[in-house]
Amino acid sequence: YLGGAKISSFLYSMDIDNNKIYANQFYLRKQTKTKQSFDTIIEYDMMGRVLNHFLDQRELLKIYKPLFLLSGKVKIINDKLIYSIASYPKFWVFSKSGKLLQKKELVLKWWKKVVYDERLYNRYKREIGDRALGKVLYSGTTIYSFDRYNGKLVVHIVRTPYDDPQHGFIMLDDNLRVLEDWTQIKGYQYSGAGKNYIYFSKTIRNIDNKNLKEVKVLKCEIK
Numbered sequence: 001y002l003g004g005a006k007i008s009s010f011l012y013s014m015d016i017d018n019n020k021i022y023a024n025q026f027y028l029r030k031q032t033k034t035k036q037s038f039d040t041i042i043e044y045d046m047m048g049r050v051l052n053h054f055l056d057q058r059e060l061l062k063i064y065k066p067l068f069l070l071s072g073k074v075k076i077i078n079d080k081l082i083y084s085i086a087s088y089p090k091f092w093v094f095s096k097s098g099k100l101l102q103k104k105e106l107v108l109k110w111w112k113k114v115v116y117d118e119r120l121y122n123r124y125k126r127e128i129g130d131r132a133l134g135k136v137l138y139s140g141t142t143i144y145s146f147d148r149y150n151g152k153l154v155v156h157i158v159r160t161p162y163d164d165p166q167h168g169f170i171m172l173d174d175n176l177r178v179l180e181d182w183t184q185i186k187g188y189q190y191s192g193a194g195k196n197y198i199y200f201s202k203t204i205r206n207i208d209n210k211n212l213k214e215v216k217v218l219k220c221e222i223k
Contacts, residue, residue: 002021002023002025002042002044002048006027006028007025007026007027007028007042007050008025008026008027010025010026010071011023011024011025012024012025012071012072012073012086013071013072013073013074013145013146014074015074015075015076015081016076017076017096018096019045019046020043020044020045020046020051020096021043021044021045021046021048022041022042022043022044022074022076022081022096023041023042023044023074024040024041024071024072024073024074024083025040025042026038026039026040026057027039027040027042027050027053029053029056037056037057037058038056038057039053039054039055039056039057040055040056040057040060040070040072040083041053041054041055041074041081041083041094041098043096043098052097052098053098054094054098055083055092055094055098057070060072060085063085063088063090064085064087064088064114064116065116066116066118069085069087069114069116070085071085071086071087072084072085072086073086073143073145073146074146075146075147075148075153076096077146077148077151077152077153077174078151078174079096080093080094080095080096080101080174081093081094081095081096082094082146082153084143084146084155085143086142086143086144087113087114087140087141087142087143088113088114089105089106089108089111089141089143090103090104090105090106091103091104091105091106091172091176093176102175102176104176106170106176106178108170108178108181108182110141110159110182111140111141112140112141112159112160113140113141114139114140114141114142115139115140121133140160141157141158141159141160142157142158143155143156143157144156144157144158144167145192147192147193147194148193148194148195149171149193149194149195149196149197149198149222150195150196150222151174152171152172152173152174152179153171153172153173154169154170154171154193154198155169155170155171155172156168156169156190156192157169157170157182159182166184167184167189167190167191168182168183168184168190169182169183169190169193169198170182170183171183171222180222185200185218185220187202188200188201188202188218189201189202191217196221197219197220197221198219198220198221198222199217199218199219199220200217200218200220201215201216201217201218202215202216203215204216
């Protein structure tokens with residue numbers, strides 16, 4: 001169990017390193033009669049007790065006003081914590097104690113930004129209810145997850161996820177330089193990365209009577 005009364009119930013992303021848990025949530029840092037201030041990265045011990053919290057939500061709201069667009073991803077790599085908003089290619093690098101080391105916005109010509117139109121969202125909500133949130137969140141390019149590969153950061157990206165999902169990745173080095181731009185294998189979906197390999201997969205056939213799928217997996221290396 002992570003947290004207590006000051007912490008949002010939503011856990012957007014987390015990573016574990018050296019018996020510490022780093023989570024993307026919202027921690028109520030300060031409250032007055034007129035406003036509240038939140039931090040968006042929380043450090044826990046393995047018992048779920050809060051040890052530290054950092055990254056003021058107000059910095060993120062400069063990019064996207066609606067709070068629900070601020071869900072993000074965290075990953076510890078090379079002894080640093082890397083964070084990014086799911087809907088925007090801007091990255092923050094922190095020490096594990098919460099000191100900001102670097103921040104960088106990537107210039108990716110193919111990136112389609114999520115555009116939040118409140119009137120359109122309300123129309124969707126009347127038409128399709130709670131699914132409207134997904135239609136807004138996934139109207140553009142989205143960071144789906146982070147993986148480690150040979151000491152590099154592999155960013156799983158989904159393009160046009162609501163209408164025609166295309167799963168691929170980009171790869172960044174320790175200084176957030178792009179080593180591999182948008183990479184996709186036609187007909188396959190990016191399915192994750194490990195220490196030595198990157199994986200793609202596709203469904204070959206559905207076995208309906210057993211509710212199973214036959215999946216083909218490609219195990220790849222970057223040369």
